[in-house]
Amino acid sequence: MWLAAQAAGAADAPPLTHVVRPGDTLYGLAESYLEDPLLWPELQRANDVPNPRRLEPGSTITIPADLLDRTRGASVVHVSGAVTLVRDGAGQALAVGMRVRDGDVVRTEQSGFATLELLDGSVVRITGDSELQMHRARYMIRSKRADTVLDLGRGRVESSVTPQAPGGSRFRVRTPLMAAGVRGTEFGVSLTAGGAMTADVLDGSVQLLDRDAAARVAPPASGGTLVAAGQGVAVTGAGASAPVPLLPAPDLGAIPELQQRPLIDLSFPAVPGAASYRGFLSRDAQLDFVVANAVFPGPRLRFEGIDDGDYVAVVRAIDANGIEGRPSIRAFRLKARPEPPVTLAPQDGGEVSGGTVTLRWTTGAGAGGYDVQLARDPRFADLLLDRHDAGDGSLETPQLPSGVYYWRVRTYRLDATGQADAGPYGDPRKFSMRREAAPPSAPEQHGDELLFRWDGEPGQRYLLQIGRDPEFTSIVQEIRTGERQATLGGLEGGTYYLRVQATDPDGYVRRFTTPQRFRVLNVVRSGSGQPLNASDGSAVDRP
Numbered sequence: 001m002w003l004a005a006q007a008a009g010a011a012d013a014p015p016l017t018h019v020v021r022p023g024d025t026l027y028g029l030a031e032s033y034l035e036d037p038l039l040w041p042e043l044q045r046a047n048d049v050p051n052p053r054r055l056e057p058g059s060t061i062t063i064p065a066d067l068l069d070r071t072r073g074a075s076v077v078h079v080s081g082a083v084t085l086v087r088d089g090a091g092q093a094l095a096v097g098m099r100v101r102d103g104d105v106v107r108t109e110q111s112g113f114a115t116l117e118l119l120d121g122s123v124v125r126i127t128g129d130s131e132l133q134m135h136r137a138r139y140m141i142r143s144k145r146a147d148t149v150l151d152l153g154r155g156r157v158e159s160s161v162t163p164q165a166p167g168g169s170r171f172r173v174r175t176p177l178m179a180a181g182v183r184g185t186e187f188g189v190s191l192t193a194g195g196a197m198t199a200d201v202l203d204g205s206v207q208l209l210d211r212d213a214a215a216r217v218a219p220p221a222s223g224g225t226l227v228a229a230g231q232g233v234a235v236t237g238a239g240a241s242a243p244v245p246l247l248p249a250p251d252l253g254a255i256p257e258l259q260q261r262p263l264i265d266l267s268f269p270a271v272p273g274a275a276s277y278r279g280f281l282s283r284d285a286q287l288d289f290v291v292a293n294a295v296f297p298g299p300r301l302r303f304e305g306i307d308d309g310d311y312v313a314v315v316r317a318i319d320a321n322g323i324e325g326r327p328s329i330r331a332f333r334l335k336a337r338p339e340p341p342v343t344l345a346p347q348d349g350g351e352v353s354g355g356t357v358t359l360r361w362t363t364g365a366g367a368g369g370y371d372v373q374l375a376r377d378p379r380f381a382d383l384l385l386d387r388h389d390a391g392d393g394s395l396e397t398p399q400l401p402s403g404v405y406y407w408r409v410r411t412y413r414l415d416a417t418g419q420a421d422a423g424p425y426g427d428p429r430k431f432s433m434r435r436e437a438a439p440p441s442a443p444e445q446h447g448d449e450l451l452f453r454w455d456g457e458p459g460q461r462y463l464l465q466i467g468r469d470p471e472f473t474s475i476v477q478e479i480r481t482g483e484r485q486a487t488l489g490g491l492e493g494g495t496y497y498l499r500v501q502a503t504d505p506d507g508y509v510r511r512f513t514t515p516q517r518f519r520v521l522n523v524v525r526s527g528s529g530q531p532l533n534a535s536d537g538s539a540v541d542r543p
Contacts, residue, residue: 016063026052026061033063034071035147036140042067072138073101074116074124080291081112081128105133108155113290120146121162122171123286127278128293130155135174145169156190156278156324158287161204172209177235180206185229192322200232200246200324208233208240232323247271247317247325250299255313255330260424262336266301266313271325274317277301278324285312285329308334338367338411340426341393351432355399361409363393368414371422374407378428388420400433402457402504407431437502439513440464445521449489452498454513456484459505464488467497470515493522 018029026044031037044052046064055061076098083094086105094114100106106114108130116124119139126132131153138147149172150157161171163184173180173189177197180189185204191197199206208225227233231243248271255266264281271277279301283289291311292303301315310333317325344360346352359372372395374385387395390409407429412422440454452464464486466477476496479486496519499512 015065016068018061018063020055020057020059020061022057024055024057024061026055029061029063034067035138036071036143039067039071039141070139071119071141073099074118074134074137075099076114077117078115078289079113082109083107083112083114083126100134100137102134102136105131105153107131111292111294113293115288115290118146118148118162120144120148122146122148123160123288124150125158125287125290127156127158130157132157146171148172149174151175152189152191154191156188158188160186160286175235177237178240179209180227181209181224182206187227188324190322190324194322195236196322197235198232198322198324199227199235201227201229202246202326203229205229208235230326232319232325234321234323241321244319244323246323247273247319249326249328250277250315250317252313252315252328252330255332257332259332259334260336262304262306262339264301264303264306264334266315266330268299268315270299271317273319274299274325275320276318278316278318279303280314281306281311282314283309283311285314285331287314306334308337310334336424338364338413338421338423340408340410340423341367341370343407343409343426343429346429346431348429349431351434353434353436355433355435356397357400357431357433358394358396359407359409360394364411366413367411368420369412370409371412371425372407372409373425374405376403376405378406378430380406380408380428402433402435402460402508404430404432404506432508434504434508434510437500437510437513439516440498440500442516443498443518449487450491450520451485451487453485454500456502457504460502462486462503463501465499465501465512466491467499467515468494470497470517472497472499472515491520493520495519 016033026040026049027037030040030043040052043061046067047061076094076096079094079096084091084107085094085098085100086107094106100116106126108114108126108128110129112128114126118124118137133151133153135149135151136147146169148170151174157173159173161182161184171182175189175191175197180187180199182204185206186202187206188200189197199208206227208227225233225240227243230246232246233243234241250268250271252268255268277296277299279294279296280287280290281292281303283291291306301313313330313332314327316327341361341364344362346357369389372385372387372390373380373383374397376382376384385397408425410423410425412420415421435457438455440452443450443452456462461480461482464479464481465472465475466488468474468476476491477488479488495517497515497517499515501512502510504510
């Protein structure tokens with residue numbers, strides 16, 4: 001792809017031709033077209049001229065395109081998002097390997113980004129929602145002098161400028177308000193939505209000049225505004241403000257080094273004095289290979305549609321005048337694929353009964369399988385189940401006691417060698433297991449006492465209620481106990497209703513069991529008051 005783009009970039013710049021006039025020399029033509037008279041031997045070889053001092057009037061001299069490329073323009077070394085190159089009124093997608101020449105305009109959409117490299121090694125980075133025209137980009141090979149003038153129509157451009165040779169070298173970024181001229185520095189120039197120009201300097205210094213002064217090859221010895229490293233300035237129609245210190249770099253230390261969701265969400269403490277923040281995701285800390293960029297209103301950056309890999313986040317605070325501050329850098333790894341499936345059942349926060357539960361989730365094309373974990377805690381330190389290759393979207397758990405549980409699932413795919421490449425686990429899902437309590441068994445009556453027994457689970461506590469009606473509007477007795485049985489006495493003969501309510505060890509209060517009806521015997525007693533027993537040992541019931 002790079003070779004194809006390189007070929008396309010070369011093909012769109014045909015060689016120049018010059019019709020020889022009386023008095024023309026290769027020395028003079030090299031100076032006129034290549035701005036370096038010492039390149040005349042290159043023209044001699046390209047045109048097979050036998051005598052460079054005698055050019056025949058009316059003959060044609062060709063200036064090769066590759067020779068022109070060596071002396072002017074800039075190479076496109078990186079593009080992300082939607083970026084357009086406009087040349088002679090026609091637009092085309094900007095691609096790596098193309099050359100941007102005098103008069104060309106580069107336009108980036110909201111999240112677009114382009115990195116250009118000039119012939120002297122300087123690097124120009126065009127951020128999202130910007131427009132930059134290459135007014136002039138020339139380089140004299142033998143004298144190592146550069147002459148670069150960039151016109152910023154909107155947005156922002158950042159430059160790392162190679163130290164310029166004295167004696168005519170220049171690097172200018174012009175705006176409708178003013179121009180920034182440098183000899184070698186790291187700086188940025190912005191046009192704000194309000195129409196102001198700002199400049200911020202990280203290294204070296206920048207001299208702000210009016211556009212007329214910027215048109216000259218050498219900057220004036222005095223005049224304009226000098227902006228030193230660590231300073232910024234805002235320019236409006238009323239002129240340039242005094243330089244101010246750049247806002248400090250944001251603190252990105254709390255951003256996790258591993259990001260596991262396709263939506264990258266990076267939060268950090270606010271910077272005092274910041275009105276907004278510019279954020280970049282880049283393959284490198286120098287921001288030559290930015291994959292996403294945007295301005296955010298608060299200390300929280302969000303990007304999506306980014307491939308898994310290693311990145312750096314670079315963030316600058318922007319003050320109320322639009323001056324961008326010092327950058328902060330945080331390296332991280334994005335591993336969000338294959339994405340976890342969507343869980344289906346049980347419902348998050350739901351309640352299930354029966355002792356076992358079937359965990360269900362969606363399945364996707366290309367998945368090699370799924371890993372499922374079940375635990376007693378949301379950090380999955382107390383694992384009850386850790387299943388690899390969990391089947392096709394469902395898994396039945398073993399018998400579980402009542403309590404609160406957490407489960408999660410992740411997708412894995414098989415690489416070319418058959419190894420499993422697992423993605424991140426999805427968010428933990430919580431459910432409560434509440435096994436149905438069995439109603440108490442029929443009470444056993446021994447004289448005046450009744451013994452009740454019921455099933456339960458370890459750690460539960462119980463409330464036993466006796467009522468005269470199934471709605472328990474009239475409660476005769478109740479008892480609280482940690483045992484699974486209770487003995488009651490003092491009930492007169494007649495019909496009653498019984499129910500039990502369990503409280504689990506985690507404090508969850510269960511529903512009452514279904515009311516059970518039972519009968520208390522009217523026991524026949526002897527003269528001494530003792531119950532009379534039948535031959536089988538049971539109490540004698542008075543009709």
